[in-house]
Amino acid sequence: MTTQSIVRRVFAGTMIVMFALSAVVQARPMPRNVFVQQDEKRKLPPVNWIRSRKIDVKHLDIDLSFDWDKEQAIGTTVVTFAPFADTDTFTLDAALMTIESVTLVGGGALKFTYDGKADNDNLNVTLDRVYRGGEDVKVKVVYKTNYVNNASDSGILGGFGQGLRFIKPTADNPNKPRQIWSQGESEFNRYWFPSYDSPNDFRTTEIRATVAKPFFVVSNGKLMETRENADSTRTFHWKMEQPYTNYLTSIVVAETTPVVQDFDGIPVYNYGYVNETKEVAATTKNLPATMRFFSEVTGVKYPYAKYSQAFVEDFGGGMENISATTQIEEMIHDERELLDTDSEGLQSHELAHQWFGDYVTCRDWGQIWLNESFATYMQHMWTEKLKGHDEFLYADLRASHNSVLGSWAQGQRRPIVTKYYDSKDGLFDNYAYPGGGCVLHMLRKHLGDKLFSASLNHYLKLTPTSRSRPKICGSRSRKRAASRWTGSLTSGCIAWAIRFSK
Template identity: 25%
Template sequence: MSPKSPRPAVPTPGADHSTDPYLPEHGNGGYQVEHYALDLDYRVGPNRLAGQASLTAVSTQPLSRLSLDLSGFRLDRVAVDGRAAKFTRTGEKLHIRPARPVPVNTRFQVDIRYAGNPAPVPGRWGDIGWDELTNGSLVASQPIGAPSWFPCNDHPSDRASYRIAVTTDSPYSVQVTGNLVSRRRRASTTTWTYERPEPTPSYLMSVQIGQYDEVSLATSPVRQRAAVPARLRKPFGRDFGRQEQIMKTLEGYFGPYPFGEYVVVVTDDALDDPIEAQGMSIFGANHVDGRRTYERLAVHELAHQWFGNSLTVADWRQIWLNEGFATYAEWLWSEATGGRSAAAHAGEWYDRLSAGPNDILVADPGVDRMFDPQLYKRGGLTLHALRQRLGDDRFFPLVRDWATMRRHSPVTTEQFTTFTEAHAGESLTDLFAAWLWTKPLPLFPAR
C-alpha cells in the first residue's frame, strides 16, 4: 500500500455537488437514495419521453433544500412526501425546497413528473446518455449520462435498488438492466417492468429499445440471453457461441457471477465501443462479423460484472480497479482456451508501453485520462506483476476473495492494496508504489 493513496471522496452533506475529485458537478450531498421507481413512456418516432420518478431517500443531515442531477426536460410537478415543493433549475441541477424541512436520519420521498426529448449529456468524452438509434434508442450512462433520462444522485457511491417500467410501441423490444417481472400489452403499446434489487449506482442503469429477436445463450451456471437484430442472428451465433464457456471460465477465476442473469444487446447501429451496465453489455452491429474478431470484448464486458458493477468504484479516481481487471480477464481467457498466455499478452503490451510516453499515474490518472488505453493496459500489467510475485496458488484465491467478500460494495485502491497485503501476509508496498503510483514503467515482472 502506498502512503500516497488518497482516501475516497464522498458527497458532502448539504452541498449541491459531490466532492468527487474528478466530477464534482455530479452527485449531491445531504442524503442517500435507497430506491428509484421510474415509470417511463417513450415514443420512438418523435423521441419523446414522459416520466414519473419516485425516489426514496434517507437524509444524512437536516434538509431545508436538496438537489438532484437532471439534464433537459420540462418539469410538471415536484413533491416531497406528497407536498408540492418549490424548485429551480441551474444547468443540469434540479434544486428543490421542500414545503417542510426533512429532519436528519429520516426516510423521505421525492416525486417528479417530467417530459421532453431526451438527449445525451455533453462531456469531455463526447455526448453520453440517452441516444437515438436509426430505429430505437440506447442508453450509455458511464460516467455522466444517467441524468439524461431520469433525476438521480449521480455519483458511483450512491447505490440504490430500482423498479423501472417502460411503455413503448409494441413492435419494439425493451431491455432494462434488471429482472423482467411483467410485460403487458395494451392496444398498440406494451409496458415492460424490470426490477434491480442489488445496490446499483445510476451510471450502471440502462434502457435499450429496438426491434430485436431474443436469443438464449445459456442456462447454466446462470441464465444468459441476448437481444439481437434478426439480420445478425447467424453471425452472432458464432461470435457469442462460447458465452457459456466464458462465464464458467470467469467464475473459476473470480467466483460466482454476482447477478441473477446476464443480457447481451446488439444494436442495429455501429458503436465505437461496447457499453457496460448492471447485468448487461451492449455491442454495436460492427462488433458482430461471424469470425469471433471481437470475442475479447465480450470477455472484457462480462468481467466488468464482477469488477466495475458488483465492486463499484467509490469515486472516479479508482477507475483502474474496473479496467485493469477487465483487461487482465481478456488475457486470462486467451490463456485458458489454448491461445497466447497472459504472460505473452503482458509482454506485448509492456513492449508497446515502453515506447512511451509513460505519463499516467494508474491510481490517480486525472479526469481527462480516466479511459486512457495506457490505464487499461498498465492496470492489467499491475495484476500480472502481482500474480508473478505471489504465484498462482496465492494470486487466484486472493482475486476470488476480493470479488466475493466485497460483493455489491464500493471499493478503493487503498482497500484493494490493504486487502492484498493482508491476504498475502507480506508487504507489497514496493510493487504497488512502482505500478500504481509512479509514472515511469517499472521493470517487466519476471516470468
C-alpha cells in the same frame, strides 16, 4: 523474460546513457533547451476529491415513454432516499431537462428550482417539513429530456456520447433500424433520469418503459412483466434487486430475436437482429463458458438474475451496464468471418466488468483502474484459457506492455491511481486499461495462480452481507473496506509500475 531481468537491463542502459550525457556536458556549454524544458514544466492538474453527498439514494422507479420525432423521453422518476442529517431540502443531478413537477409521494407539490444545465446538484427541492437523518423520503419528478445525443462526426463508429441516442432510418441509409440506447459512464445518466449521478452511491432500480410493438426493451436485472396495452403498445418492467451505482443503469429499445443460453441455471440473452440469430449464436457460443471461467477464477458465481448483451447501431464499443451489457453490432460475425477473427476480447472484457466495476465499483474516477485494469486482465486470462499461454503472452500481454510504454515514451505520463486530473473522461487511457493490467499480471506471477484467485475473491467479498442489505451504512462500509484494501495494494503497484516503466 522476467521482470527482474528487464529492470537490470534498463538500469544498465540508463547508466550508459548517463555516462554519455555527462561527457557531452563536460565538452561544451549546457544546451539552452534544457532550461526551456525546465521553464515549461507542466502544472499538476486540479485535485479531485471523492464527491461528498448529503443523501443516500436507496431506490429509483423510472417510468418512460418516447417521442421518436423529438428524440425525447417523457419520464417519471420516483426517488427513494434518506438524508444523512436532519434537513428540509435536497438536491438531484438532472441535465438539460424540462422539469414539470416535483411532488412528495402521498403528499403534495414541492417547491423546486432548476437551472436546466448539466451541473451537479442543479435540481434543488424544498421538502414539506424537516426530515430526520435516516428517515425515508419518496419524491416523484415528472420531466422530459431535451438533450439529443447525436453521433459524433469525428468517428466512424458514432461514439458513446451522453444519455439517450435515437437511431432512425436516414436518407443515406433507409434500412437503418430504429433503436434507442443509453450511455451512462461516466456521469451521463443524468441526461435521462434525475438522481445522484456519481459512482460513490449504490441503489436498486425498477424501470418501466412503454414502446410500440414490435419493439422490445432491455434493461437491468430481471424482466418482471410485459404488459399489453389497449393502444398496441407494450410496457416492459425490469427490476434490479442488488444495489449498484448510477452510471450502470441502462435501457435499449430495439426489434430483436434473442439467442438464449444458460449458465448454471442463469439465463443468458443475446439480443441481436431478427435476421441474424445464426450469426449471433456463432459469435456468442463461448459466453456461458466465459461466465463459468470468471466465476471459478474469482470464487464468486456470476451474481445477477440474468446476463444479456444487446447489439446496437452506432455504439462506441461495449459498455458493461449491470447484467445488461450494450455492444456495438459490428462485433457480430458469421461462421466464415469467425475463421479469421472473433469478438472474444470485447465480450470477455464487458463480462469481467460484471464483477470488477459492477459488483464492486470505483468510488471516484481517479480509481478507474479498479474497473478497467481488472476487466482488461480478466479478458487476457480468458484468452489464455481459450487460446493458450503463447497467445496470451504474445497477443495480449505484449500488446498491453507496448501500449502503456508507448504512452510513457510519448510523454503522456500519470500514476495509475491519481486524484489529479482535468477530466474524468480523460482517465480512460492506457494507464487505466493495459497499465494496471500489466501490474495485475506481475502480481499474479508473484503470488501464483492460487493466491491470486484468493486475492480476487477477498477483494470481491470483503463485506459479503452489505450487498443483501442496501442500507446507508452497508454500502458505505463496504466501499470503505474496499478502499483500504485497494489503498494498500495501490502503493505497491505504483512502486512497481515506476520501476517497470523506467
